[in-house]
Amino acid sequence: MPELPDIAVLKIYLDATSLHKEIEDVEVKHVKILQDISSRSLVRELKGKRFERSLRHGKYLFVELNQGPWVSLHFGMTGSLEYHKRNRDAPQYTRVAFVFSQNYELAYISKRLLGAVSLSDSPEEFIERHGLGPDALDLDLQRFKRLLDGRRGGIKSALMNQELMAGIGNVYSDEILFQAGVMPVAKVQALDEERIETLYDSMQTVLTTAIEHKANPSQFPETFLTPQRTEAARCPRCGGPIRKKQVSQRAAYFCPHCQQG
DNA sequence: AGTACCACCTGACGGC
């Protein structure tokens, strides 16, 4: 479920395992995962260098090398990281392996190959080039209001629009709307100022709470909708049935009793 | 400006 909280957890993991170690080799196991760069260039740029620090913006993780470009990691719908000792059973679907000394490596894993590994001059340059909005957790209420002001479309697609704000995907947009008591089909224009503020508060609370629980839905508070993303589920607040509906081309889960507008 | 649709990929699941 790689949305903002998941990437935040991957950042903690990468920082704890893979910084300040010489990259002895880079193994590209599937070139389709590389974006705008060849295998050879990636290896040449990274070999002998070290990861010094990482930054997260939206659903992207950027890793700074001790000199040269930044590595940018995007995880698509099925991506992850795993640091492990190299042996005969490497993780399945490892697409790129960053190899350190003593036979340890950081594996970039992507089952469906929808993610991307690339290089950029800086996170700022990458964010600009991709037209990403501000990070959803680095957004104050006033700016949130300005971003939504005058928008004609639905609230769910606005929350998921990476050009507007970066980091929220299908699952967390549903959770934020549920916590705020707003229907996924609600139009932005139909929300008064108070509900926009509630939405903002829910966004901050949901994202930070998810990160605190390692982005693992099975550990989320009982008041959360996310673990109930099945059609037979019950609303954690009122006990009524959870409904599923296509909204903005995605499967939205919501409680018709607790969410309005 | 905002939305619909398709494409990119692979795997899981249910129906037959």
Added chain:
DNA sequence: TGCCGTCAGGTGGTAC
């Protein structure tokens, strides 16, 4: 058991 359609949390391009 095998085949087939459908669906899955990502982004990006095109057409309206």
